[in-house]
Structure formats: C-alpha cells, structure tokens
Amino acid sequence: MAGFWESCLQRFEQELPAQQFNTWIRPLRLEGETTALENGLRLIAPNGFILKWVRDRYLSRIEDYSRAFFSGPVTIALVIGAGKVAPTRVEASVEPAENAPAKPTASGPVERKGSAQEKPGARKNNYEKSRLFPTFTFDNLVVGKANDLARAAAVQVAHNPGGAYNPLFIYGGAGLGKTHLIHAIGNTILAENPEKVVRYVHAEDYYSDVVRAYQQKSFDTFKRMYRSLDVLLLDDVQFFNGKNRSQEEFFFLFNALIEARKQIIITCDTYPKDINGLDDRLVTRFDWGLTVQIEPPELEMRVAILKKKAEAEGIQLDDEVAFFIAKHLRSNVRELEGALKKVLAYSSFHGRAIALDLAKEALKDVIGSVRNVGIDNIQKTVADYYKIKVADLFSKKRTRAIARPRQAAMWLCREVTSHSFPEIGDAFGGRDHTTVIHAVKTIDSLRIKENELNHDLHVLLQVLKG
Numbered sequence: 001m002a003g004f005w006e007s008c009l010q011r012f013e014q015e016l017p018a019q020q021f022n023t024w025i026r027p028l029r030l031e032g033e034t035t036a037l038e039n040g041l042r043l044i045a046p047n048g049f050i051l052k053w054v055r056d057r058y059l060s061r062i063e064d065y066s067r068a069f070f071s072g073p074v075t076i077a078l079v080i081g082a083g084k085v086a087p088t089r090v091e092a093s094v095e096p097a098e099n100a101p102a103k104p105t106a107s108g109p110v111e112r113k114g115s116a117q118e119k120p121g122a123r124k125n126n127y128e129k130s131r132l133f134p135t136f137t138f139d140n141l142v143v144g145k146a147n148d149l150a151r152a153a154a155v156q157v158a159h160n161p162g163g164a165y166n167p168l169f170i171y172g173g174a175g176l177g178k179t180h181l182i183h184a185i186g187n188t189i190l191a192e193n194p195e196k197v198v199r200y201v202h203a204e205d206y207y208s209d210v211v212r213a214y215q216q217k218s219f220d221t222f223k224r225m226y227r228s229l230d231v232l233l234l235d236d237v238q239f240f241n242g243k244n245r246s247q248e249e250f251f252f253l254f255n256a257l258i259e260a261r262k263q264i265i266i267t268c269d270t271y272p273k274d275i276n277g278l279d280d281r282l283v284t285r286f287d288w289g290l291t292v293q294i295e296p297p298e299l300e301m302r303v304a305i306l307k308k309k310a311e312a313e314g315i316q317l318d319d320e321v322a323f324f325i326a327k328h329l330r331s332n333v334r335e336l337e338g339a340l341k342k343v344l345a346y347s348s349f350h351g352r353a354i355a356l357d358l359a360k361e362a363l364k365d366v367i368g369s370v371r372n373v374g375i376d377n378i379q380k381t382v383a384d385y386y387k388i389k390v391a392d393l394f395s396k397k398r399t400r401a402i403a404r405p406r407q408a409a410m411w412l413c414r415e416v417t418s419h420s421f422p423e424i425g426d427a428f429g430g431r432d433h434t435t436v437i438h439a440v441k442t443i444d445s446l447r448i449k450e451n452e453l454n455h456d457l458h459v460l461l462q463v464l465k466g
C-alpha cells in the first residue's frame with residue numbers, strides 16, 4: 001500500500017500544477033497498513049473541505065492508478081482526520097443545501113453536494129456553508145472570445161478578493177455561463193483562503209430571506225449573517241425587479257460590504273442601466289467596480305464546449321458530430337449541453353455509436369429536419385414577414401425598417417445554410433463580408449435583449465426549417 005501511495009504521489013506531482021498538488025494531494029495521508037481494508041486503502045484528509053474536493057476531482061484518478069498498480073479493483077475510502085467517518089464517493093449522500101436555489105440546467109437541476117462527510121450537528125465548515133457547486137470551476141470553463149474578458153476579470157477577483165474590481169458585475173443572456181463563472185470564483189477563493197466566508201445566493205433566495213426576516217421579525221440575525229460574509233456571490237439580480245424591500249436591504253448590505261473591502265460579485269441578464277424596476281442608487285453602485293459581459297459563444301467555442309462536456313462523460317466526440325450540434329444550437333450553452341445529453345442518451349439507449357446520422361435522429365425534435373434552404377428562399381421569407389420588397393434587401397437603404405430585416409436575413413443565412421460570409425455578402429447586393437459579420441453580431445446581441453426580435457427569429461426559423 002505504501003509503495004502504491006508513493007507512486008501515486010509522484011504521478012500527481014508530475015501531472016498537477018504545484019499549487020494544486022500542494023493544496024489537495026500533499027495533505028492526504030495513507031492510513032497505516034495494519035488497518036488497511038482488505039483489497040482497499042483508506043486515505044485521510046485533514047478536513048471536510050479537502051475531502052470533498054479530492055472526492056469530486058481526484059478520486060477517480062486515484063482509483064485508475066490503483067487499478068493499474070494492483071492489476072485489479074481496489075476500494076478506496078476517503079476519511080477525515082483519524083478516520084471517524086468513511087464516505088467513499090459512492091457512499092456519499094447528496095443532499096440539497098438548505099434553501100439552495102434549484103437552478104435548472106438542460107439536463108435537470110444542478111446537483112448540490114451536501115455535507116456528506118460530517119455527522120448531523122457537526123460544525124459545518126466554510127465550504128459547506130457557501131452553497132457552492134464544486135463542479136463549476138475555472139478548469140472546466142471553456143474560454144473564447146465570448147467570455148475571455150469576463151473570465152480574466154473573474155480570475156483576478158478570485159486571486160485578489162476585495163481588491164480593485166469591487167463589485168464585479170457580470171451580465172449576459174440566459175445559459176451563457178454566468179453562474180458557472182461565479183462559482184469558479186468562489187471555489188478558487190475558498191481553495192486559497194479556507195478561512196473566508198463565501199456565500200452563493202440567488203437573488204430569489206435573498207428575497208425569500210428578506211421575507212422570512214420580515215415575518216419572523218429577525219432582521220438582526222439576517223443582517224448579521226449577510227454582513228459577516230467575506231465574499232457575496234449574488235446571482236440573477238434582475239429578480240429584484242420591483243422588490244423594493246429586498247432592494248433597500250441590499251443597498252445597505254452593499255454599502256457595508258464594500259466599505260469593509262469585502263468582495264461582491266453580481267450576475268444579471270442585462271447591463272445595470274437596463275435592469276427593469278431597479279432603484280437608481282443600486283444601478284449606479286453596480287457600475288462602481290468592473291462590469292463585464294458574456295456573449296453567446298461563437299461556433300468554434302461551442303464545439304470546444306461540447307467536446308469538453310463529452311470528455312467529462314468519458315466520451316471522445318467526433319468533430320463532425322460536434323460541429324453539427326454546435327451549428328444548430330447557437331445562442332445558449334445550456335441548450336447545447338441538453339442537446340449533447342440527448343445524443344448520448346439516444347446512443348446508449350439504441351446501443352449505437354455516436355455518429356452524424358445518430359445525432360441528426362436524436363435531435364430532430366430540437367432542430368427540425370435539416371432541409372436545404374437557399375439564400376433566395378430566406379430573403380423571400382424575410383421580406384414577406386416584414387412586409388418589405390425583396391429588392392429592399394439588396395438595396396443601399398439604411399432605414400431601420402429595412403436595415404434590421406436585412407441583418408436578420410443575413411443572420412438566418414448563417415443559421416440555416418452553410419454559405420460563407422463572403423457568399424452571403426454577395427447575395428445581398430454585393431456587400432462586403434465584414435458587413436455580414438457585423439449583422440450577425442448585431443442580431444446575436446440584440447436578440448438577447450429584444451423579445452420581439454427573438455420571437456421574429458424563432459418564427460422565421462420554424463418557417464424555414466419546415
């Protein structure tokens with residue numbers, strides 16, 4: 001056993017960055033050989049936080065090494081301290097944190113791993129109180145043009161909480177990774193400063209806390225709890241719309257935390273000034289630190305995300321399949337993930353390999369049957385829909401009534417045909433490819449904010465895809 005652990009340590013030391021190795025792996029100890037389990041070993045973690053982290057991120061690797069080392073299956077138990085409790089990854093219970101918001105993903109609610117390794121009533125450590133999802137980390141966040149600024153800011157804040165960027169305000173459309181990013185910040189802060197009190201709270205839960213404090217006349221406890229935080233991660237602040245008491249409480253909390261140089265990170269679906277029903281005092285404050293946007297990922301990034309998600313499931317996804325999925329699901333990573341899950345489930349249910357024809361079958365409800373649609377067809381459909389002439393789309397007219405449908409038509413050409421930017425430009429009265437790129441970007445960002453435009457595009461897509 002000792003020989004195995006020695007070799008395991010060496011492998012981790014070679015494979016992991018020094019900081020990760022020193023933080024997570026070096027503190028583990030192998031329990032003395034005499035008490036080693038039959039066909040198994042016990043690893044002792046100094047605390048629940050390290051145990052949880054190792055269990056979620058490294059245990060499967062230790063199991064792989066052990067299988068290779070012993071040429072057979074070995075049971076590994078992770079325990080805290082002197083081996084009081086022995087929850088292996090398989091045995092660990094998964095319980096929702098108290099009041100934790102059930103944040104849906106395409107595949108169902110995000111799993112919240114609870115305090116698996118402590119006896120009821122035991123003192124919870126900072127990690128367990130944080131409500132962080134251990135699986136949302138910087139390591140598994142794919143970076144691209146759409147989020148590189150937001151990620152860079154997030155990394156800065158994670159390494160220097162309460163520093164220059166306070167608050168950090170992250171905004172962008174639904175399912176683009178805002179929640180993932182703020183959990184990554186929280187996880188990193190706690191990993192580097194286990195003594196810090198970090199709390200993830202969805203704006204709806206903050207609202208519930210305010211209501212409860214009001215009903216139970218327990219505002220003192222409520223205030224004390226929130227003001228004791230070192231790092232507050234507030235998700236989806238647009239939910240404060242019209243909730244005046246919550247806004248007022250949050251205004252005072254915000255001032256108190258910022259004054260005490262405690263870090264605040266906020267996410268929202270729009271830019272602060274565009275949030276409906278939000279007190280101006282808050283709007284101005286949200287802009288005090290740094291405001292960064294996450295945009296819908298471009299094609300290559302969507303492909304990279306799909307491959308990474310598949311890899312996490314132990315599957316190597318072909319480029320052809322990844323491009324097919326990414327080409328048809330453009331604006332929301334959550335939907336992209338859902339589509340991938342559908343393909344994987346379809347493949348395992350039918351016992352067939354994951355290939356392009358299988359992906360097309362599995363996703364036909366999501367993306368419609370893929371039929372050939374020409375640029376001229378798109379132009380005619382768009383012109384009919386907006387009640388303008390097809391010739392207007394080729395013309396130089398720049399009035400909004402013409403320019404917006406023209407941009408939408410260009411966007412649809414990218415969406416449902418495989419024509420390149422220059423080809424699309426040519427088909428629109430010989431325009432330059434940069435005009436098409438600009439149109440696609442404009443529509444991508446407008447459709448997040450403008451429900452009417454988003455609705456138009458949905459209808460047009462339905463019509464075109466048949």
Ligand SMILES: Nc1ncnc2c1ncn2[C@@H]1O[C@H](COP(=O)(O)OP(=O)(O)OP(=O)(O)O)[C@@H](O)[C@H]1O
Nearest residue numbers: 140141142173174175176177178179180305333334
């Ligand atoms: N760049 C990325 N790399 C890897 N996974 C991503 C990326 N962006 C988003 N995801 C994944 O997409 C899913 C949705 O992301 P998340 O919940 O963070 O979105 P959100 O912006 O908070 O959405 P909402 O506004 O609806 O709350 C998550 O499973 C997340 O891991």
